[in-house]
Amino acid sequence: MLTATLLGCGGTQPLPGRALSSLAVTVGGHSVLIDCGEGTQVAARRFGVSVYKMAAVLLTHYHGDHIFGLPGLWQTMAAQGRTEPLLMAGPPGLEQLVRALLCVAGPLPFAIQLAEDAAKAGPLPVLGGTVQAFPLRHRTPCCGYAFTLPRAGRFNPARARALGIPVALWRTLQQGRPAGGFQPRQVLGPPRRGLKVVYATDTRPCGALEQAARDADLLCMDSTYPTDEFLAKAREYGHATCPEVGRLAAGAGVRRLWLTHYSAAVTDPAPGLAAAQAFFPAAEAGFDGKQLQLKFDEE
Amino acid sequence: MLTATLLGCGGTQPLPGRALSSLAVTVGGHSVLIDCGEGTQVAARRFGVSVYKMAAVLLTHYHGDHIFGLPGLWQTMAAQGRTEPLLMAGPPGLEQLVRALLCVAGPLPFAIQLAEDAAKAGPLPVLGGTVQAFPLRHRTPCCGYAFTLPRAGRFNPARARALGIPVALWRTLQQGRPAGGFQPRQVLGPPRRGLKVVYATDTRPCGALEQAARDADLLCMDSTYPTDEFLAKAREYGHATCPEVGRLAAGAGVRRLWLTHYSAAVTDPAPGLAAAQAFFPAAEAGFDGKQLQLKFDEE
Numbered sequence: 083m084l085t086a087t088l089l090g091c092g093g094t095q096p097l098p099g100r101a102l103s104s105l106a107v108t109v110g111g112h113s114v115l116i117d118c119g120e121g122t123q124v125a126a127r128r129f130g131v132s133v134y135k136m137a138a139v140l141l142t143h144y145h146g147d148h149i150f151g152l153p154g155l156w157q158t159m160a161a162q163g164r165t166e167p168l169l170m171a172g173p174p175g176l177e178q179l180v181r182a183l184l185c186v187a188g189p190l191p192f193a194i195q196l197a198e199d200a201a202k203a204g205p206l207p208v209l210g211g212t213v214q215a216f217p218l219r220h221r222t223p224c225c226g227y228a229f230t231l232p233r234a235g236r237f238n239p240a241r242a243r244a245l246g247i248p249v250a251l252w253r254t255l256q257q258g259r260p261a262g263g264f265q266p267r268q269v270l271g272p273p274r275r276g277l278k279v280v281y282a283t284d285t286r287p288c289g290a291l292e293q294a295a296r297d298a299d300l301l302c303m304d305s306t307y308p309t310d311e312f313l314a315k316a317r318e319y320g321h322a323t324c325p326e327v328g329r330l331a332a333g334a335g336v337r338r339l340w341l342t343h344y345s346a347a348v349t350d351p352a353p354g355l356a357a358a359q360a361f362f363p364a365a366e367a368g369f370d371g372k373q374l375q376l377k378f379d380e381e
Numbered sequence: 382m383l384t385a386t387l388l389g390c391g392g393t394q395p396l397p398g399r400a401l402s403s404l405a406v407t408v409g410g411h412s413v414l415i416d417c418g419e420g421t422q423v424a425a426r427r428f429g430v431s432v433y434k435m436a437a438v439l440l441t442h443y444h445g446d447h448i449f450g451l452p453g454l455w456q457t458m459a460a461q462g463r464t465e466p467l468l469m470a471g472p473p474g475l476e477q478l479v480r481a482l483l484c485v486a487g488p489l490p491f492a493i494q495l496a497e498d499a500a501k502a503g504p505l506p507v508l509g510g511t512v513q514a515f516p517l518r519h520r521t522p523c524c525g526y527a528f529t530l531p532r533a534g535r536f537n538p539a540r541a542r543a544l545g546i547p548v549a550l551w552r553t554l555q556q557g558r559p560a561g562g563f564q565p566r567q568v569l570g571p572p573r574r575g576l577k578v579v580y581a582t583d584t585r586p587c588g589a590l591e592q593a594a595r596d597a598d599l600l601c602m603d604s605t606y607p608t609d610e611f612l613a614k615a616r617e618y619g620h621a622t623c624p625e626v627g628r629l630a631a632g633a634g635v636r637r638l639w640l641t642h643y644s645a646a647v648t649d650p651a652p653g654l655a656a657a658q659a660f661f662p663a664a665e666a667g668f669d670g671k672q673l674q675l676k677f678d679e680e
């Protein structure tokens with residue numbers, strides 16, 4: 083099972099009652115955090131996401147509303163006794179950013195492992211799944227993230243018995259790990275549909291995003307502007323309008339869509355939601371603390 | 382009139398419902414902000430303190446819980462169109478800190494004027510009054526701040542008439558500014574008692590603080606630990622216990638005392654408040670948004 087928690091849904095400035103856009107993906111109590119604006123650690127605590135058990139922090143880009151919560155997050159991890167390394171990924175510039183922030187927040191009792199220029203690297207293993215970065219279209223180098231939790235093929239007990247595999251080893255093989263000299267592929271059917279969560283902000287609609295979001299269980303996307311009246315602004319600042327978001331979600335065939343990263347001028351998400359629903363009826367308006375538990379399909 | 386607004390009362394980590402310790406002193410709509418931990422800009426907005434109209438940001442020291450809100454505050458000022466220079470003061474290390482934070486938050490459309498090693502400098506003029514920094518006793522160089530709003534002497538209309546000063550000039554002279562070749566001292570009595578607000582955290586009780594707080598209208602002081610059971614910890618980490626705070630306030634003869642900068646382990650301020658009141662009965666427990674309007678004494 084996987085839990086997606088939208089820690090905040092705001093863009094540019096944190097507001098009372100609206101933290102900056104950030105998503106936590108949690109599997110087995112451990113999380114991956116995507117973006118960390120000012121106030122993210124408080125939002126995590128408010129919505130039950132453990133700061134201590136964050137396995138990785140993924141940054142889309144280095145505008146302030148996506149990164150200013152980092153030094154406080156690190157220091158809280160340190161105060162809670164973390165010694166395990168923290169994986170951090172982001173577009174080019176990550177090492178420079180981390181070094182500058184460590185000038186004011188360091189030294190820390192844990193190492194930071196950098197995956198710079200993440201969109202050009204392969205998938206990063208984390209939480210028993212993988213994260214793949216992909217390029218977005220913003221005013222500055224920016225990437226989205228697709229987290230995939232794979233699902234092994236169906237276990238074949240008859241085959242396991244025929245091979246003489248002791249029952250005590252079945253569970254391990256079922257989880258895709260070798261046991262007692264046996265390989266999972268000997269007793270598992272073809273891999274089944276896993277789970278995929280995609281986070282993409284700040285961005286214009288683009289092909290790389292539509293491709294990464296294909297068939298996703300959940301897409302959270304930059305919905306800075308409610309309607310196409312703001313299209314010129316969206317183009318100028320590298321954001322999307324809600325109708326564009328609805329169209330992209332429909333084109334990518336996602337199962338669920340959450341709007342996030344609203345402009346500070348958007349006090350009511352309803353008009354933007356309606357505009358997105360015209361193209362993708364299942365669209366939902368993101369809000370701070372919005373949470374979803376995703377399970378593997380019944381088969 | 383002067384308004385003191387406690388924007389947050391927490392130490393170390395921001396919590397849901399408890400922002401990090403920060404005080405805004407407001408005169409005529411413009412403010413001086415003392416300390417700026419993560420979340421201070423949101424607290425300011427929540428409690429009606431204009432970020433745009435902040436004349437100065439004073440830092441007590443450079444631990445994360447007092448400074449990590451700065452880059453976000455600056456960018457919000459920039460987004461709101463600020464071009465006026467921002468005065469910043471702090472203990473030695475200010476320029477280095479500002480430079481490091483500008484690496485991630487800059488460039489800004491306004492200049493930052495630095496008053497480094499503020500406790501060794503004279504009073505800084507701001508909001509029609511002055512701010513004087515003074516040294517505190519913490520684990521790192523740290524200073525408290527005393528903001529004083531002076532009050533001119535009583536205006537003597539008989540004397541003004543005798544000198545032939547046109548009535549149109551009276552108000553300016555009354556406010557302490559020369560007008561039409563006349564000097565305020567020609568028509569004003571001796572200066573009267575003004576207003577003084579003193580903010581001191583993080584610190585052990587110390588002589589410089591007791592002296593700076595003498596006769597203050599309001600003292601906000603580090604009350605990290607509730608009772609003297611925590612005295613060893615208070616000494617180790619450079620903080621104060623509530624009984625120590627009560628004793629210092631009584632010794633300095635302050636008019637009002639607010640406890641602030643509670644340890645994250647303090648969920649109920651009542652025991653600490655009772656411990657402070659044993660020495661200073663008028664002590665009050667600080668809370669996020671606690672506000673006081675101070676007026677000149679009736680005479």
